[in-house]
Amino acid sequence: MNFENWSCPLPLLDYPTIVLGHGGGGKLSAELIEHLFLPAFGNPALLNLGDSSVLTVPAGRLAFSTDSFVVRPLFFPGGSIGELAVNGTVNDLAMSGAQPLYLSAGFILEEGFAVSSLGEIVTRMARAAYKAGVQIVTGDTKVVERGHGDGCYINTSGIGVIPDGLQIGPGLARPGDVILVSGTIGDHGMAIMSVREGLEFDTVIESDCAPLSELVADLLPLGGIHALRDPTRGGVASSLNEIAASSGVGMIIEDVRVPVEPEVQAACNLLGLDPLFVPNEGKLLAIVAPEKADAILDRMRAHPVAGRACVIGRVTDKHPGLLVSKTRIGATRVVPMQLGEQLPRIC
């Protein structure tokens, strides 16, 4: 699709806001598909307009992932629910080592939601899909009564193919492995905080929302990658805790090695939050064999989405299941799983 000359066809629609009929499967639904979804996502499978999309996939193992997106606000510095919905599932597939191929997109819209906002979200999804090299081949729209939804919820599911013989997963971390992060942490979560009612602040912080599939595809041929994880909800702390538990190993990182943008750190200081628990949407953690760490790090840093990649720690056979961090002053603290949402504090 050539996005330079594509313009939103929405002015052709009679309804400026979503009404219940748009989810009913009748004429209004068809208009939405014809004038909004098809032009944006347009691909042969979708254009068939069958009840299901028929696809040809290479033989081998398939990775299959699903995620639902309920972010508020819908638009934030650096992105929107649209990019999140595409990149989120693309990245989940990539963390299994899969090359993402096809996505579905299910929308739950609130009656009264502005069609122009939907158009903007869909445009961004299309752009993100194009950038990530995936096609959105099937979808669905439902509409709920006013007051029963936050404007727009999106679910995306996706499939991808895993190269033959590839073995990576959260249970494969080994003592001695090196822990790498692909860049600065906390950007996405603090970008959201900065526009959340009651907590707003002015900042240049932007969400780091980005597809990681190309980066992963570049790294896999080097070998030595035991586990990959994108630290979304719960941040780096939760992801590392999960892998430590799955693999039955301990992990030790160093606070001073974890890269955080100064503004993100400042925002965390202001609200009393720990960057290790703040969500990211364009970063990955890689647990790699020590002899491959240098080569993998070099390859990461050559990639636009991982220029600030660095080593943050190591896997150990001590304290299995626990993530421990060496503090700034040379002491230790355990970094636990996050319980619920991290809340700003006054104390």
Next chain:
Amino acid sequence: MCLAVPGQVKQIFEANGTRMGRVNFGGIEKDVCLAYMPDIAIGDYTIVHVGFAITKVDEEAAHKTLALFRELGMLDEEFGEERPVEEEANHEVPH
């Protein structure tokens, strides 16, 4: 209690009859109530708690304290042999 952070006053204005300031905290900016700091000026640093400036940072005192810290142990010949607390052996990460 008392999560309060230092920031620099960039602008002073009035809103709803109250003295307010635009304060910069390490790059991020937020509007803060200056009602308790009638003498604070643009360029000053202030400590902010829940959206209120509660005191001015005494920059001279701040530098004096840091200088004192830096001088610590400089006259103590034994210091070089004191080992910092280690959390476990061989935790050196590559790189």
Next chain:
Amino acid sequence: MKYLTEYGDGEIAQKLAHEIRQITTRPWALMEVCGGQTHSIIRNGIDQLLPPEIELIHGPGCPVCVTPLGLIDQALEIAAQPGVIFCSFGDMLRVPGSTKDLFRVKSEGADVRVVYSPLDAVNIARQSPERQVVFFGIGFETTAPANAMAVKMARQQGLKNFSMLVSHVLVPPAIEAIMTSPGNRVQAFLAAGHVCSVMGYWQYPPLAARHGVPIVITGFEPLDVMDGIRRAVAQLESGRNEVENAYERAVNFDGNGTAQQILNEVFEVTDRAWRGIGVIPKSGWSLQPAYREFDAAYRFSVTDIQTCESTLCHSGEVLQGRLKPNQCPAFGKECTPRKPLGATMVSSEGACAAYYNYGRFLNISAAN
């Protein structure tokens, strides 16, 4: 961040630790009053750098932890009333009342909103004139000026739909109560730095003299806390009991005069129940009669609150420094951050939560 990050320097921390080790010749028990200091100590591992003779007893300086149970229950009742927008600092959301917490009440349909500042609650009240907006005004002296100003602004802006549920607690009476309680082991205090930014430290010399304890006004960053400890130990070792300011960049003797004036205008001293401790006379602030129209406790008639504290919970003893969290039989078993029995396990400043979250029931460090 300027005037913050420099005070976390690892090398200087090691130097301060060395200094403390050099001057310590005997066991000493120090109490850090402020929950923010407790959090800093556990999160940074400051106590791991101290010689074994120094014991840090964690004080009751966590306003979230000490908010009386009856008041929490009152807050929950108000929040559940239709049409109410209940605004609170994030810390309070998971503090358990007798049966529920604000988070649960929110999930049951109440409009509960986390705000960063009481000003945000005033703004919400102005923007939603048809709703009753209630702000949960807790805190020590540091937060009281903000809460006082919010009430004044509401009056100034003629807001009829704004009120505050007030539960302020004061530090000097708490120190007095701790020093006079039987079995007290505290020999020196690290006073709360930001409380003193507001109040100054003119209240402390009589306390230091009466009880023969050094009181060092201390900040929150690692170097500030370690310097406070160093100075307290130095005093103890030389038999002095003075009030010393180790947080000079943010504290002076008189404090913030404008703030104190407004505090005297808006609040009056009252007896206050501290959760887990009991009533400490003249240890709290409530709204003056002149501001009664903004007092949520008067505006909302709440049914008789039957408070019910868990019998397994020992947070009172923890708050008084008589028990370490990992000495409590329920710690890590019946009581965890996920299902807390008391406020000290919920609040990020609470000693029990700090111990649990930073792994203080496990022997991680070789130095332990």
